[in-house]
Amino acid sequence: MKIERLKTDLLIIGGGTAGCYAAITATSDNTAPNAAGNKSADLKILIVEKANIKRSGCLAAGVNALNAYITEGRTPKDYVEYAKKDADGIVREDLLYSISEKFNEVTAHLEKLGLVILKDKDGKYVTRGNRNIKINGENIKPILAKAVKELPNVTVLNHVNIFDFSVHGNKIDGAFGFGIENDTFYAIEAGAVIIATGGAAGLYRPNNPGFSRHKMWYPPFNTGAGYAMGIRHGAEMTTFEMRFIALRCKDTIAPTGTLAQGVGAKQVNSLGEIYETKYGISTSERVYGTVTENLEGRGPCYLRTEGISAEQEESLLKAYLNMAPSQTIRWLENETPSKANVEIEGTEPYIVGGHTASGYWVDTKRATTIQGLYAAGDVAGGAPQKYVTGALAEGEIAAKSAVEYIKAKVDRHAPLQGSRNAPGINPGQALDAEVPLNISDSNIASHVAEIEKFFQNKKSDFTTEQLEETMQIVMDTYAGGIKTGYRYSENQLKLAKKEIEEIEKLTNKLGAADLQEVMYIYELKERLTVCRSVIAHLAARHETRWHSFAENLDYPEKDNINFRKYVNSRLENGEIKIILRELTAEGQRNYEHQH
Amino acid sequence: MSISIDQSKCIGCGKCHDVCPGTLIKINENKKAFIKYPKDCWGCTSCIKECPVHAIHFFLGEDIGGKGSKVHTEKVNGLVRWIVEFPDGSVKTIDIDPKESNKY
Ligand SMILES: Cc1cc2nc3c(=O)[nH]c(=O)nc-3n(C[C@H](O)[C@H](O)[C@H](O)COP(=O)(O)OP(=O)(O)OC[C@H]3O[C@@H](n4cnc5c(N)ncnc54)[C@H](O)[C@@H]3O)c2cc1C
Numbered sequence: 188m189k190i191e192r193l194k195t196d197l198l199i200i201g202g203g204t205a206g207c208y209a210a211i212t213a214t215s216d217n218t219a220p221n222a223a224g225n226k227s228a229d230l231k232i233l234i235v236e237k238a239n240i241k242r243s244g245c246l247a248a249g250v251n252a253l254n255a256y257i258t259e260g261r262t263p264k265d266y267v268e269y270a271k272k273d274a275d276g277i278v279r280e281d282l283l284y285s286i287s288e289k290f291n292e293v294t295a296h297l298e299k300l301g302l303v304i305l306k307d308k309d310g311k312y313v314t315r316g317n318r319n320i321k322i323n324g325e326n327i328k329p330i331l332a333k334a335v336k337e338l339p340n341v342t343v344l345n346h347v348n349i350f351d352f353s354v355h356g357n358k359i360d361g362a363f364g365f366g367i368e369n370d371t372f373y374a375i376e377a378g379a380v381i382i383a384t385g386g387a388a389g390l391y392r393p394n395n396p397g398f399s400r401h402k403m404w405y406p407p408f409n410t411g412a413g414y415a416m417g418i419r420h421g422a423e424m425t426t427f428e429m430r431f432i433a434l435r436c437k438d439t440i441a442p443t444g445t446l447a448q449g450v451g452a453k454q455v456n457s458l459g460e461i462y463e464t465k466y467g468i469s470t471s472e473r474v475y476g477t478v479t480e481n482l483e484g485r486g487p488c489y490l491r492t493e494g495i496s497a498e499q500e501e502s503l504l505k506a507y508l509n510m511a512p513s514q515t516i517r518w519l520e521n522e523t524p525s526k527a528n529v530e531i532e533g534t535e536p537y538i539v540g541g542h543t544a545s546g547y548w549v550d551t552k553r554a555t556t557i558q559g560l561y562a563a564g565d566v567a568g569g570a571p572q573k574y575v576t577g578a579l580a581e582g583e584i585a586a587k588s589a590v591e592y593i594k595a596k597v598d599r600h601a602p603l604q605g606s607r608n609a610p611g612i613n614p615g616q617a618l619d620a621e622v623p624l625n626i627s628d629s630n631i632a633s634h635v636a637e638i639e640k641f642f643q644n645k646k647s648d649f650t651t652e653q654l655e656e657t658m659q660i661v662m663d664t665y666a667g668g669i670k671t672g673y674r675y676s677e678n679q680l681k682l683a684k685k686e687i688e689e690i691e692k693l694t695n696k697l698g699a700a701d702l703q704e705v706m707y708i709y710e711l712k713e714r715l716t717v718c719r720s721v722i723a724h725l726a727a728r729h730e731t732r733w734h735s736f737a738e739n740l741d742y743p744e745k746d747n748i749n750f751r752k753y754v755n756s757r758l759e760n761g762e763i764k765i766i767l768r769e770l771t772a773e774g775q776r777n778y779e780h781q782h
Numbered sequence: 783m784s785i786s787i788d789q790s791k792c793i794g795c796g797k798c799h800d801v802c803p804g805t806l807i808k809i810n811e812n813k814k815a816f817i818k819y820p821k822d823c824w825g826c827t828s829c830i831k832e833c834p835v836h837a838i839h840f841f842l843g844e845d846i847g848g849k850g851s852k853v854h855t856e857k858v859n860g861l862v863r864w865i866v867e868f869p870d871g872s873v874k875t876i877d878i879d880p881k882e883s884n885k886y
């Protein structure tokens with residue numbers, strides 16, 4: 188394995204939605220000369236992405252709408268109220284305000300970059316419901332990636348997987364990674380770091396665990412790396428018990444919103460009864476209603492599309508090709524939606540801060556509790572219903588904060604003006620002579636040794652795949668997966684904790700033939716770390732506030748006296764310590780960490 | 783679902799490899815692309831859209847009710863054409879104008 192040392196001002200881990208936009212805005216924000224007359228565009232920015240930013244992450248297949256937008260006559264406050272109600276109060280109002288106030292601005296920016304947005308005759312965006320606008324989002328990720336590539340001061344390292352932070356005295360100064368195809372180990376030093384690795388899929392057994400095991404809603408390549416690295420370095424995390432379960436078209440796991448909102452399809456049970464009104468219409472109640480109808484013998488459940496017009500059907504076939512093509516194929520191979528209702532099911536649970544509120548505990552600036560580390564997008568907690576525009580907004584906020592932090596620390600670009608942006612500059616060259624190296628050779632050696640151990644473990648009794656499956660079965664059975672209708676009890680969670688810890692020990696014996704297989708081992712380790720936190724959080728919330736998302740059989744009722752609180756956690760001496768924190772006040776716009 | 787690659791068409795340009803969000807596609811010694819981890823495919827169709835010679839198509843696995851149709855896209859006069867080849871040999875095409883937004 189080759190060893191390369193890199194040095195940058197701002198390191199962005201994960202070149203997805205939030206990560207790309209952080210790079211774009213960190214740059215545009217700094218083209219104006221600063222007080223010293225230097226252009227801060229001289230800041231060196233490095234994006235490290237495990238795949239390739241062109242099509243990586245949630246946006247790979249394309250998206251169908253911008254789900255978070257302030258439509259005419261509505262205000263950011265309406266959006267905050269909506270998100271707050273949907274999560275039954277457990278949200279950070281300051282965070283929600285800060286993104287809601289930016290939804291429309293980032294949308295306009297996206298349009299300028301090339302996104303097609305549907306407009307009416309008067310040139311106004313066409314809305315879908317109160318908060319959505321219609322787009323052609325098939326190429327949304329290539330659009331962002333292209334904008335990043337045009338930035339002279341941004342370097343992108345594709346196919347490099349980050350697996351650990353470098354933290355000294357609760358201050359981050361870089362990260363460690365490896366190129367999954369170029370046999371290279373990277374030690375990257377940075378003035379500030381933005382973590383934007385998305386949420387975590389693959390913790391629970393999926394709907395179809397066989398050949399199509401990765402035909403899931405959330406990208407199976409987002410494995411919770413950002414959460415896991417933060418947890419291990421003692422970052423405070425919030426609301427991991429608010430899991431997200433998507434209500435989806437059966438088998439293809441294609442979205443249902445386009446059917447429900449686009450052609451007004453209602454949820455019906457096998458008797459043809461509309462059941463959604465019985466359970467409520469919050470995101471979790473829609474899942475819960477479907478689960479309950481099934482459990483009580485009135486399943487399967489459907490979205491009623493029978494009888495839609497030929498024109499509507501044609502539009503649906505196209506809309507799905509743009510975001511979930513397998514659903515269109517399914518229709519063409521079987522019956523089309525005008526002839527047969529579309530069967531729906533709940534997915535396995537995910538941890539995803541862009542839909543629910545799980546993730547890093549951040550302040551309004553998106554600073555985590557580790558100094559110099561900022562979080563944006565699905566990896567950041569407290570602000571559910573974030574979606575694409577919220578991830579972009581957080582990318583921008585995190586970028587501004589990180590740049591501010593770098594500048595406050597030391598004006599590192601002054602003596603180097605000009606040279607940094609010269610083409611052909613080797614990012615590995617130590618440019619900042621005045622900044623001491625923080626990653627020592629022994630730090631590097633111990634990380635390299637950890638990786639090499641997996642190459643030496645030639646004869647392991649089990650494979651990474653087998654342990655992953657075992658983990659998913661444990662979570663499914665004892666931590667409220669599909670198998671139990673998402674319900675769990677305290678005793679089950681105790682078993683889940685014990686078994687996940689056993690599997691964690693076994694991962695050190697795993698063997699790998701190349702760095703891609705090493706990545707699979709780290710992904711498994713990341714998921715196991717996240718599983719432990721999920722279990723601890725589920726056990727800590729002694730109530731059932733959100734059906735299905737956190738259905739605690741020992742505490743089936745809501746407890747507003749004791750649990751109108753955030754459930755936070757922090758790893759201390761190997762154990763997860765739970766911290767209950769007070770909710771933000773009504774309308775609160777600003778929040779700083781209290782340590 | 784997953785994809786399959788027709789190696790007789792593949793020209794080894796590596797574009798599918800570059801865009802896969804899971805880095806699942808590799809190029810062999812004969813400069814032909816192959817999917818190394820077929821069970822790990824998310825079904826995002828990124829590779830299919832990139833391939834200049836339409837050598838890649840996707841299918842629904844039997845476990846999710848697939849019936850054996852093969853699907854790929856081609857760019858035709860600025861339109862995105864989706865081509866579905868059914869097992870009985872029949873073909874359906876759907877054209878999408880990328881400059882038009884989704885209706886729903
Ligand atoms: C299938 C699907 C459909 C959606 N549809 C819509 C929609 O129609 N409208 C809407 O508004 N929202 C939609 N959303 C939500 C929205 O897309 C996400 O909330 C948002 O894109 C998340 O952005 P992110 O930057 O946090 O994550 P991502 O965009 O997923 O970025 C995370 C990036 O980090 C990389 N990464 C992960 N781990 C590592 C590591 N260890 N090292 C280096 N890199 C790493 C990943 O490869 C990825 O590129 C959808 C989400 C999904 C999954």
Ligand code: SF4
Pocket residue numbers: 784785801802803804805806807817822823824825826827828829830
């Ligand atoms: S469909 Fe997507 S996940 Fe599957 S091989 Fe192609 S690019 Fe990779």
Ligand code: SF4
Pocket residue numbers: 787791792793794795796797798799814815832833834835836837838
């Ligand atoms: S994109 Fe097509 S031609 Fe290029 S390597 Fe892949 S399969 Fe072969």
